[in-house]
Amino acid sequence: MNKKEISEEEFLKNLKRTRLVRKIISGIFLLIVIIWGVVSLFPMYWMFVSSFMWIGPSFTMRDIQWFPNPPTLRNYIDFFQLNAPFWIERRPWQRWFLNSLLVALIPTLSNLIFDSMAGYSLAKLRFPGRNAIFWAIIATMTVPLFVPLIPLYKMMFDFHWINTYWALLFQGLAGVGGVFLFKQSIQTLPSSLIDAARIDAAGEFKIFWKIVLPLSKPILALMGITGFVGGWNSYFWPYLVTNSSDMFTIQVGLTGMMGAGAMGIPPGVEAYGRSFAGAALAAIPVIIIFFAFQKYFVKGITIGALKG
């Protein structure tokens, strides 16, 4: 009797101790995660901070502060060239943002339509050559960029498309890039819906338009959002096929401002300030989109990479 009481007490003590240990472990875990979160987010913080920091030609380590004191808008004024003397050629930043918007919107929208159609075809229709086409699409996903890129670049020359919207937009209006994800997603719709629609005398296009598309809203949203962000952020193709500054996108403009690429001349420290003003402006739209559509980014991952 006595013994049992003691052991009960001990048991409670032990329980308390294990709870404490668990709490400590949990705290350590949280700390690690927070530290890593700070590390991952720091570059973005630093980018924004630097855009409000005056970075002169003689800027050195000693001038660094965690937070600019006082913050200045001078970089933004420099980026927009508000104070530049009149004889200096203006940076067509309005065109850069406009071009970026076009590159982000137009091919994305048209790809949504054509990729969902192709994805539906591969997911639900039966026709000879289906497997061959599907595997051809999969295979292209592993081919390195430059294999088709060199002839494609030359093709743009031959078509006289360099530095035009034909190369920037038209070339990307369709393609097989998004077909795989659409196929994966549409495949999960019950086939009986399509059968039912056939019995309900709907034609094949109507089935796609009235049944499949409305039921594919989540993947359409996901592909639309990631397509927009991808287009907005793309730099290499626009960099290759444009050569006058009014055809640049904002990413190409920034690439030029920081002197990247094989032929670029790296600018001095003082170029960072105005570049970060531009970078912050280029980053804000996608950050807003990210926060607005967070769940699509987080959810979308599982559809594609692995079977959900």
Add this chain to the structure above:
Amino acid sequence: MAEVVLDKVTKVFTTFKKREKVNVTAVNHLKLDIRDGEFLVLLGPSGCGKTTTLRIIAGLEIPTEGKVYIGNRDVTKYPAKERGIAMVFQDYALYPHMNVYENMSFGLKNLKFPKEEIKRRVETAARILDIEELFDRKPKGLSGGQRQRVALGRAIVRQPQVYLFDEPLSNLDARLRIQMRAELKELHMNLKTTSIYVTHDQIEAMTLGNRIVILELGTIQQIGTPEEIYNKPSNLFVANFIGTPPMNFFTCGVSRDDDLKFVFENGKKISVPNTLKNKLQDFMNKRITLGIRPENISLEKGKNSVEASVTSSEFLGINVLIHFKVGEERGTIYMNSEKATSIGAGSKIPLLFDPDKIHVFDPETGKNIGLIK
């Protein structure tokens, strides 16, 4: 209203397993005459080709060989919409993004019916099915039974020549299933439209069907009324498949001493019923499979009774199911529980088979010897 004829319909699916081509014959030379206004049930275990047969009739699948006629028209190459059929799917296949009214009217709209006609038909069907209150709801907001009704409604508004049902009740709970079964039967009696109904549930088949077609491995095992299927199974497969608890089977020899006798494994001999004597001439000194349903055995001692030992018994309310062994062969008896109070595991009981209900099968071909002409 129309009859449906399947003329030697075959469907072979080609699939790939580990890069090897595999041919699956889902339906094998099916010949079937479905009468006008009939309620025909396709019954068989899962994977026997029922759905494929139905889809071929619907025009969702094209047969590898053979022809399909609906109302004397060869519709083999017609698309579903030109066949005058309507189908109810196992998962109901309601369009999730449309409300009930839109679900029911989608087909008529596609067929370019005038608006008023569509409205009239949908409302009539909804009244029959008692779902008028649900028009504005989406399928997600409906119970299983309500979805089932909407799916039926969508078929009814089409006023088709033939209804096709693919296991429409199998997603409902037991109570609802019984209710819907009765309603389906009533509906058919009112509409008198040819109906083809696929199920793996024999009780559904028995209660609904004017005739039942038993399928196995894509071939027809038997066609007949529920009574015929139950009382005169044409082969071992049907005998085994139909009836719960299933028919008992015993391996017996056939021999003659003073009279023609079945000889059980344990040596016991019982007389062959008169009706079977002629048919069994050819099986003298051979093995046959004797089949007897659990409810056709009584516990009486007589010169034709067989001794068995009880292994267990299950109390099922008014009836009791007694499991026994004759030699090494197991079987069951289904009887009134009041008569079986004293029977417990280990006790010895005499089994008397109702001679009119004894079936004999050729163990090699599986055929019911009693039915061979």
Add this chain to the structure above:
Amino acid sequence: MFKLIKRNYVYNEWFWAYVFLAVDLAWSTLFLFYPMIKGVIYSFQDIQLQNISNPHFIGFKNYINVLTDPDWWHSVKISALYTLGVVPMGIIIPLTISLLLAHFRRSIRDFFKAAFYLPGVVSAVVMAMTLKWIFDPMAGFMNWLFSLLGLPTQLWYSGTSEALFTLILMNWLSSHGFNILLYSAALDRIPKSLYEAAEIDAASSWRRFWKITWPLLKPTTLYVLITSVIGSFQAFGGAFFITHGGPMKATEFLNYRIYVTFYQFGQYGIAAAMSVLLMLMVIAVSLLNFKIMGSEVEY
């Protein structure tokens, strides 16, 4: 022809299947498949910007040129070293973080997942620019931090021996958001009952990890491994934005080399041969990965 399609519903389905595919296939044929084949053809041709109108076949000469060029092999080495440096951390970090995250409530988990993923939506240009600035040897944050901590300042990407490691370090510090989400999703899919069963078996958490979690994460790990090997072997941005392949070719990745050969020197044939060789290497590496990991990724 159209009558036939209308009459026979099987052909009708075929017809529409091809209609639905038509635009995508046409575009890909013109702007992807055809250039791809053309790329392989280029690799057997003497074709360069100076002499663009007169390409002619020269057999394997481009390949021989490339394969006998020590600079090519130098780039192979650089890319391989970068891959070796990047890939293990590319698995360890996301896996660790998502295992730690699994201990917390859903809301906390989602908050951190978003925080880790956020840098991934910012463009490579902006990211590279920022990292370059942070690691600036004269005025960068890192050196400031080092001197605050009393450590010697570093040359980072402008030092011949440090540059490659700096790019590797930049990779460690960024771009794990996607894989953290992948691993977290995979962890979510592991049935709780498996762990409960193991709890009853009094398995230690170490054993639990190796017996349950790790095997069930294998498909995810294989996917991450293959994509990150392929990705880092084709690394490009760091050299393009930050180092220009230097200093002294210290970061001249394969893809950067191809880019320079193609875009700066206009030697299309040689660049095409290089990209075909890169493709062969990528295929070989991914096949090898499949072999080593043994199981298959489920697409």
